Amino acid sequence: MTILKATHLTKRFKRGDKSFEAVSNVSLDVKKGEVVSIIGRSGCGKTTLLNLLAGLINPDSGQVELDQMAIHSMPDDELTTIRNRKIGFVPQGKSLLGSLSVLDNVRLPLFLAKNGQDSRQRALDLLRALGIGELADSQPASLSGGELRRAALARALIASPLLVIADEPTSEMDGGSAESFLNLVKLFNDQGMTFIMATHDMKAAEISGRVLKMDLGVLE
Numbered sequence: 001m002t003i004l005k006a007t008h009l010t011k012r013f014k015r016g017d018k019s020f021e022a023v024s025n026v027s028l029d030v031k032k033g034e035v036v037s038i039i040g041r042s043g044c045g046k047t048t049l050l051n052l053l054a055g056l057i058n059p060d061s062g063q064v065e066l067d068q069m070a071i072h073s074m075p076d077d078e079l080t081t082i083r084n085r086k087i088g089f090v091p092q093g094k095s096l097l098g099s100l101s102v103l104d105n106v107r108l109p110l111f112l113a114k115n116g117q118d119s120r121q122r123a124l125d126l127l128r129a130l131g132i133g134e135l136a137d138s139q140p141a142s143l144s145g146g147e148l149r150r151a152a153l154a155r156a157l158i159a160s161p162l163l164v165i166a167d168e169p170t171s172e173m174d175g176g177s178a179e180s181f182l183n184l185v186k187l188f189n190d191q192g193m194t195f196i197m198a199t200h201d202m203k204a205a206e207i208s209g210r211v212l213k214m215d216l217g218v219l220e
């Protein structure tokens with residue numbers, strides 16, 4: 001069953017007075033239960049593509065269907081609801097809210113879905129599985145880059161989304177952290193969760209059923 005279907009996606013950006021295609025005519029079909037990695041050098045368009053697939057930015061042309069719903073043409077409020085319910089997103093870089101503890105950051109998606117009652121234990125379990133259980137009550141500002149990425153993964157997983165989209169999730173992680181991260185991906189994938197990752201990490205590519213290469217906005 002297809003969970004995510006992108007058809008002829010193109011996104012242009014301006015550089016100086018010229019425009020270029022950061023994502024150029026990309027089509028992609030991801031089935032339930034797949035782990036798909038997108039690799040390619042910095043600047044080739046991976047982040048732009050993931051943002052398009054998650055409905056965070058709009059394409060100049062092309063379509064994105066998530067769980068058979070056309071999200072590229074959806075009104076913002078409707079899209080936000082669908083995205084919260086169906087996608088766990090791990091952005092590139094720092095993404096935790098500085099005003100909340102690590103634990104509350106991880107619980108946030110369930111809180112927003114008004115389903116926060118049992119979230120404390122589940123959040124703690126996820127943080128422990130990622131080797132950062134002892135940081136639950138810390139403030140994000142005191143965490144290292146790798147610890148922040150792991151907390152962001154816990155936040156992406158907590159509402160059991162249909163699809164997790166992760167942008168270079170193991171960057172800034174040491175070998176052990178990356179391993180606990182990838183083990184958790186495997187565990188959730190065994191239960192049927194679908195993953196799309198942009199990565200430079202060969203270990204991440206190894207656990208993927210499919211590795212796609214991107215170059216100058218084009219997906220091979």
Ligand SMILES: Nc1ncnc2c1ncn2[C@@H]1O[C@H](COP(=O)(O)OP(=O)(O)O)[C@@H](O)[C@H]1O
Binds near residue numbers: 022043045048
């Ligand atoms: N908002 C933006 N405005 C203009 N150019 C952008 C913007 N976002 C990304 N780019 C450019 O688009 C290209 C692809 O960027 P990106 O998708 O971040 O690549 P990657 O994630 O593979 O490093 C790069 O040349 C980048 O500089």
Ligand SMILES: [Mg+2]
Binds near residue numbers: 046047048167
């Ligand atoms: Mg990127």
